[in-house]
Amino acid sequence: NFATYNENDIDKGLEERMSIAQQVSSMVLGLRRQKSLKVRQPLSKIMIPILNPELKDQIEAGKEIILSEINVKEIEYITDEAGFLVKKIRPDFKVLGKKYGKLMKQISALINQFEQDDIRKLETEGKYILKLSDQEIEINLDEVDISSEDIPGWLVASNNKLTVALDIDVTEELREEGIAREFINRIQNLRKEMGLEVTDKINLGIQKHELINKALEKHKHYISAQTLTENLSLVNEIAGNSGIKFVEIDNNIKTHIQLNKV
Template identity: 35%
Template sequence: WPSPDGKGTMRRIGDVLDCWFESGSMPYAQQHYPFENKEYFESHFPADFICEGLDQTRGWFYTLTVIAAGLWEKPAFTHCITNGIVLTAEGKKMSKSERNYTDPMEIVKLYGADSLRFALMNSAVVRAEDLKFSEDSVKEVLKTLIIPLWNAYSFFVTYANIDGYEPSETAFKDLTNPMDRWIISAMQRFVQEATAAFEAYDIQKACSLFVPFIDDLNNWYIRRSRRRFWKGENDTDKKQAYDTLYKVLLTFLKAVAPIIPFTTEDIYQNLRTGEMPQSVHLCMYPDYCDEERDLALENQMSLTQKAIAMGRALRASNNLKIRQPLKTLFLVDREEEERTILNSMQDIIAEELNVKEVHLSSDESELVDYSAKANFKVLGSRLGKDMKEVAALIADLDGKTIASMLDGKTHTITYSNGEISVSKDEIIVQRTELEGVKVLNDGSLTVGFDTKVTQELLEEGIARDIVRSIQNLRKESGFEVSDRIRLTWDGDEVIKQVFEHFGPTIAKETLSNSMSFATLDGEAIDCGDHLVRLFVEKD
């Protein structure tokens, strides 16, 4: 055949081995070993890792291994990542002839390349398992990772620009706010665990850490620290908050850049200063720093978050919206160490769960009545035909006895053929809520609310609804976070009482320089059982 460059003739080689043999010869053939590059090849063999599709193990993988074993008596690689098969959402193999898949570039255009990359990397397909692919999994990445990361970055940039913040660093030992120390410590834990997963070539495990950390950053650290960035004066606490958030964002970007390279590069370009590498992909991967861990604080925050999560779940299951203040939160924990932690975190818990007071104790009796049933699965093998009689005696146990068993004590039950010591693992405890109280239990911790809502609490809840509605109007109107406004409102007698009693709070929270009543048209906003109309304008 004439050569395309017109310089000669191309001739087919007569003897060609199987194409998989050629592919398996790749480590040597691409270096023309041993005729050239002998020293370079031998210093770089075997490869750090290969990636092999499960459906190709009989081809390239097989010959690669056989040839390396024949030549060197060892594999051609030290690690192997094997990917499974990507199937349709219905579990069918994707086929060009059937066109039963969406063009990947269409998905990229809709959700971004990073969302598609992360959806695949964070799935079992990187562990040699099949994946039923759905666009919903890519859309979920936008909601849980990409947009929350942009939100954290946007929050920082918005306030940093307002205050003219210049990047700097506060040493961990000098941080005075526990929220700063906690997020730095949590960040180091994230780096440690992600590094270990990546070094073990466990891509899905590494990816599984991303969303929980960015959720902690947004929904715990930033939300709890938001007021620190609002302060008018540029005090030490405010600077430490900026330094902390800046450091955490940059570290997170460097840690996740291999998986979501485009988003991280975009954000990095706006955060980098003159001395930093030109690209996030030219930065060194973050090194774990044990000196920036506070394990006791991490444990405190973990238990605090658990109590708050249980409280929110209890509110949701009983239609007690979080903006409605309640009088009392009951925290019951049988573990003394945990009670000490919860006691030190009372203010945070009260604020997060919107209660006026927190009542902490080790005794659930003021919240619930106990009753018990026999655990037939556990006791049946021990008691045999006597099971029925003992089950009836367990059902007659009083609350005090059950409470002592929950504290770890055993109780001896005497029956017609003898006696048996029963522990908490051999009974099933049932809790009946007392009137006006709602409770939820998880292990040693029980949370409960006094659900009675007084008129004052009702009005405060409506005030919080009004604040939220005004903030939404500010956002919809395109106002800057620092803009002062004039507020006009319209509502019934209860709404008037709310503005009378909580007007200063509403004004402070919404940056309202003035608030006035007037008859307004337009859509009314639901605030519990009452309607309010609002109008905002820049002052």
């Protein structure tokens, strides 16, 4: 007998939390793509305006997944976004036009006059009552498009009730960690190319380059642990000719790596 499907068995709360975690992650990854910021480059934080305590709990529940997916150090919640985020609203003509026909022009004019508080009220309550000369019209959140303007040093994405701001400032410390992660990626690829077993230990020689030396010295133990390297040395010139590979970390960083099995 096949197991019968019971809708009550599905944890709706879990489903919703996972859905929000996915939304936040894909919004941030989209923002990264806008600025060509590779996922291996760590960033310091994202900021999320919280419209209700439930949203914060849902995000917190999926926080570890989100942070590891998007490679960001922390999530900061803001409860009062006034003065930080400037939102814009416009009516969804397709939806509202179908519903209200010739009243659409008046409705559109009223929506275009919305202040930040009006937008926040609509986002929080999910609906808003518009007063036309002789009647009241209720508009819903899914009948408008709300977007946020970018703030200097941040990128902002909005999606219905969710807004995410990504701090795109790459500090020297973050840049160095990003370089270390790029090297780990290249070394892992070289291990595969050489047909090494997952448990094989290696020795690594990396040719010095002014843009990487500090980062590699600083993250030497991390790189070694991630790549099963027993001995990692930064050298002026690679000696011998076995296991040498040319690697490109980005347009400005190209160097040679020598990788030999222990």
